Amino acid sequence: MNPQPPPQTKRPLSTLQKATNKQVSVRLKNEIEYRGKLSNVDPYMNVILVDAEETENGAKVANYGKVVIRGNNVLYVKIEDRL
Numbered sequence: 001m002n003p004q005p006p007p008q009t010k011r012p013l014s015t016l017q018k019a020t021n022k023q024v025s026v027r028l029k030n031e032i033e034y035r036g037k038l039s040n041v042d043p044y045m046n047v048i049l050v051d052a053e054e055t056e057n058g059a060k061v062a063n064y065g066k067v068v069i070r071g072n073n074v075l076y077v078k079i080e081d082r083l
Contacts, residue, residue: 012045013041013043013045015079016038016041016045016047016077016079017041019038019079020038020039020040020041021037021038021039022037022038022079022080022081023035023036023037023038023079023080023081024036024037024038024047024049024077024078024079024080025077025078025080026047026049026069026074026076026077026078027074027075027076027077027078028069028073028074028075029073029074029075030073031056031057032054032055032056032061033054033055033056034049034052034053034054034055034067034069035049035052035053035055035080036049036050036051036052036053036064036067037049037050037051037052039066042071044071044072045071045072045074046068046069046070046071047068047069047071047074047077048066048067048068048069049064049066049067049069050065050066050067051065052064052065052066052067054067
């Protein structure tokens with residue numbers, strides 16, 4: 001009997017780096033959410049979004065040209081085109 005190879009593990013940082021220039025939603029620990037195009041991400045999971053909009057409790061609060069989000073404030077990142 002041949003054992004099956006272990007499943008390929010996905011690394012969060014490399015997954016986010018591959019999502020550069022794609023639409024994402026970034027939910028913060030304080031329940032504020034940003035949606036925009038992922039411009040860059042670094043090893044600390046700091047995220048830069050362009051053409052971003054801020055929403056709170058589902059209501060649009062503001063539009064921004066560029067947003068820099070510190071990684072330790074991020075609850076999760078959702079890549080929109082993967083849904």
